Amino acid sequence: MQFTEKGLPRQINFPEGNIMAGLPRLKNKENFYKLVIHELGHNMGLQHCPVPTCYMRDAKGGDPTGEEKAFCKKCAAYLQKKGWKL
Numbered sequence: 001m002q003f004t005e006k007g008l009p010r011q012i013n014f015p016e017g018n019i020m021a022g023l024p025r026l027k028n029k030e031n032f033y034k035l036v037i038h039e040l041g042h043n044m045g046l047q048h049c050p051v052p053t054c055y056m057r058d059a060k061g062g063d064p065t066g067e068e069k070a071f072c073k074k075c076a077a078y079l080q081k082k083g084w085k086l
């Protein structure tokens with residue numbers, strides 16, 4: 001996956017319709033990207049992260065607060081090992 005300077009994916013390919021089912025209503029596209037990145041992190045085997053600015057932090061079912069800016073070093077290193085280009 002390729003990322004923009006802001007840490008958002010340039011493009012994500014999903015099986016049609018798969019990811020949208022059951023998603024809460026999202027305020028904006030950025031929150032959508034964060035949620036998708038978070039879920040992809042789970043798919044890669046990442047657990048929730050205590051770092052408040054990390055995409056893998058636990059939103060506890062509520063709205064993302066917008067504090068997440070990037071993967072923390074630990075999560076980024078894990079994903080890079082899995083072949084992500086971060």
Ligand SMILES: [Zn+2]
Nearest residue numbers: 038042048058
């Ligand atoms: Zn999660």
Ligand SMILES: [Zn+2]
Nearest residue numbers: 049054072075
């Ligand atoms: Zn993290």
